[in-house]
Amino acid sequence: MKRTIDVCLSPDLMHLYPVEGMTVVVVDILRATSCMTTAIAHGVKSIKTFAKLPECLACRESGYLIAGERDGKKVDGCDLGNSPFEYMNPALRGKDIAFTTTNGTQAISRSAGAAQIIIGSFLNLSAVVKYLEKTTPNLLIVCSGWKGKVNLEDTLFAGALVEHLADSFEHACDAPAIAQRLYQAGRRDLKDFLKDSSHIKRLKRLNIEKDIDFCLTADQYDVVPVIRENATITG
């Protein structure tokens, strides 16, 4: 029997998707999981993720660098924000980072209890596909969305995983098919497909088009960031 693949289109639907024993892929294309992938690829030692800002800030005392984003902007007093380019800095090699974002780290927090949590983004698409083909349990892709609502870019990436894993997994419900069909419709030009999405418009107002272009580029890195316990990501 084939393993099953499922997609949770919003963290606010997580009560319908039990994670025990599952491999969960958390997706926040713009930009949390793209940043995490970039950071691990550039030699960051570990990333501890937090849903809440105060707990994240408290890690400074234990020697962590603090990364914080709310509503697309870097939180005042944090060392790092939510642009992947910040995480290419060679000064971050070997460092531990504490990270909280508007959506991505919330989705990670709600996936607690899974056998393992994988950080997925277009930047490490093929590496994640290769990794998931080899892992044994059933698979749940969790889209971070925007404050509980579904979004295009995370659904599109979920669809990319469903498409590339079609030979190894069968759909657990209709959400994988919705995501896959969306990816099939948009794969030729992701940026054009997403041009009217609400988050792209939001980020354009923040003047970070360079981030969007980068986050939509497939296979920049051959790393698979994994959380196995304590919400700490390692490569």
Add this chain to the structure above:
Amino acid sequence: MKRTIDVCLSPDLMHLYPVEGMTVVVVDILRATSCMTTAIAHGVKSIKTFAKLPECLACRESGYLIAGERDGKKVDGCDLGNSPFEYMNPALRGKDIAFTTTNGTQAISRSAGAAQIIIGSFLNLSAVVKYLEKTTPNLLIVCSGWKGKVNLEDTLFAGALVEHLADSFEHACDAPAIAQRLYQAGRRDLKDFLKDSSHIKRLKRLNIEKDIDFCLTADQYDVVPVIRENATITG
């Protein structure tokens, strides 16, 4: 400024979509809203909808016919089930029906407080589009899904409404775009597009392929069932 159109892909996301002052279109293609459309088109006087079975059954004392479906099957002791063909019976003309289903009447119940609730299905697609073009407030399409999970057929119909109303409404978030793109991909052959959906498989096991074919047929009826108060549907 254009009016806005939004799509709630699952009743379990309704906490994110305030309905006050809105026109809500409730969608449960397979098969609750298709049955309701058929019933009103064939002269049923009114349909009172219930999320819970005992409250629905209690209406028998007030002279209602009782329609009840759970998990795709007619509930024991009910007069009617959830097949549109049952609602073509001339004996139902002028009757009042109390109706409860697994998903559709739950979605109606969660839409309470809206300015008006419209019953949408492929069977009355053009009539609903025409009606919505003329109404003034912002619009929310609520997909009934399956026990909280999203489904293909309701999302597809939401996409049909978004597509046909594109000139009159602008998207409130990304969900309308997801639905619209899905409809654009599947509109040429709805049945083929839906052939792997979980609900189609579920209903095929119940041997009701005739229902599926009918529910996917556009513009059988020129009626717009509306709920304005007390969850009672009239034409």
